[in-house]
Amino acid sequence: MDEEYDAIVLGTGLKECILSGMLSVSGKKVLHIDRNKYYGGESASITPLEELFSKFGSTLPDEVTFGRGRDWNVDLIPKFLMANGSLVKLLIHTGVTRYLEFKSVEGSYVFKGGKISKVPVDQKEALASDLMGLFEKRRFRNFLVYIQEFSEADPKTWKDINPQSATTAQLYDKFGLDPNTKDFTGHALALYRDDEYINDLAIHTIRRIKLYSDSLARYGKSPYLYPMYGLGELPQSFARLSAIYGGTYMLDKPVDEIVIENGKVVGVRSGTEIARCKQVYCDPSYVQDRVKKLNQVIRCICLMDHPIPNTKDALSCQIIIPQKQVNRKSDIYVSLVSYTHQVSAKGWFIAMVSTTVETDNPELEIKPGLDLLGSYKKKFVTVSDYYEPTDLGTESQIFISTSYDATTHFETVCTDVVNLFKRGTGEDFDFSKIKLEEEAS
Amino acid sequence: MASIKVPEQKVILCGEYGVGKSSLFRRYAYDTFISSSSRKSTLGLDNFNKEYKVDDRSIQMQLWDTGGMERVASITSSYYKFAEAAILVFSLDNAASFHVLSQHLLEIVTYAENAKIFLCGNKSDLEGTTPQVTEADMENFCEQCHNLISSTYKTSCKTGEGVEEMFADIGRQLILSNRSRLELQTMGAGGIGTDSFKLGGRGSEEGEVAEPPCLC
């Protein structure tokens, strides 16, 4: 450990592992440390099942048999990959995709008027859908055609609205969409968590709807992908990328001090050893005094022996409960994965209900989500603080990622990583640096 | 569609740092040997495909190197996933590297429970007249682990002796045992699980969109 590094990365969560990979690939000498003895931090998939129970301070009960414990790989933070999203692009460009296999999520649902309806994926489903009336369907169709033909580079396709100055509300009104359709569009397609976007620029909403439909076009069933063996495979794969480009890994290593001289980081101390470095990249848990708490996210893991009712027995799906439907400010998300992804024993399902906390009784807040699940055999609830760094790290050279938010996908994760990389190196990440030894020599 | 079913058979190298895993990988891939253990030696490359044939049947053996992660930390569990075979490597001139193999074996049966397992004593050129690990030791080990080990080999990456023979034999056994990935997956934890796919390769993500999206 007593060596000098360009960068020391603390924590092996997904963001830190992607950063570590990017830094190693860019030729930096990287030391990557985790205080835990496993990879992934909060992004790990917990295995075996006994470990999950003990993490939540309980033990496997005798009365329910959950199958073989080591067949379980349970995520702590539920997310799916958008098939055409930034994480998929990053996986492909870095070649990390070779370590992973995926399955397409079977369906996306939205909660309306007390029940769930499938988000239509083709014209047939759209015509049959009870999400909106016939006339509204026509207006909505016009709106979608506009989005599909819209090109940022070609003002002719903007028609008579300037998406760079108009708000989303103005865009909706131009197409005469009713409040229900606006709600559906903003929350089930553009995947906004609350209604603040309404006054944000139309272009942002258009981009998000395009991401949804381009992702959907990839595999047809839904815009989402999920990796075999759980999300914990993602940080591990990027850690591997870092390692094959020279990064050094240390697990189970306590981090006792981030050593500062003249306001700037010079090393990391573990016990009596000090590894010297020019920069530190880390998650908020390693620098409690340099982050501020913004809000909280509640996540509830439910182990079930059946699929979610009214989803055509889907082995994986997502349900969005738009905030207005349940008189909230932020949406509630339900996600389901199962034995088909090798994350649970045969016949078992893992549902997750999550949202941004708004009251002092968060468990009550997720009830509308839990009610959709039918029965469950075991429930684990976490309420985690959402942190942001107090400064950009320019002076201290300590670059801190934000906590994982309540969004259902990885878009904000990638944005944060790309920003951190840019802040730390002053450069945009250059994908052409990723060359195999063969090509390089 | 952007999905491709990969017909390769994944074979992983396991064992302590310094026993010669990267050297075996290097012999397998380019038939070369580098005497210094320069960390740069496997920079950016960690798997290599090669075809093996028996009569009219063939497989693409895809050999994986650890990427040196075992130097200080443990190897990620994802390294083991989807492996059809694992080669447990130790160094014939280093008894300690042999005695920790049960540790590595445990990881293999935990994370790649259906993989065929092979034992390889490397650096046979350094064996000398008083071997650190005898053939009897190797046999005992195989017995102790309930005959989980399919075959044992001795190799020298330095001279090349036994290396190609080992890979050819492993390739032959994989072909003969004829276990397809599909079967392996059905044997595995989840049971059904045959429609998973890898994402398109680098650069190939453009122009794959089959038809225009239609939500409407």
Ligand SMILES: Nc1nc2c(ncn2[C@@H]2O[C@H](COP(=O)(O)OP(=O)(O)O)[C@@H](O)[C@H]2O)c(=O)[nH]1
């Ligand atoms: N004499 C001899 N040295 C070897 C042999 N195989 C590997 N080495 C050397 O052992 C050291 C470690 O090898 P390496 O392949 O990096 O081991 P790894 O850590 O298991 O990947 C290097 O210095 C190699 O040159 C061999 O068969 N004979």
Ligand SMILES: [Mg+2]
């Ligand atoms: Mg090596």
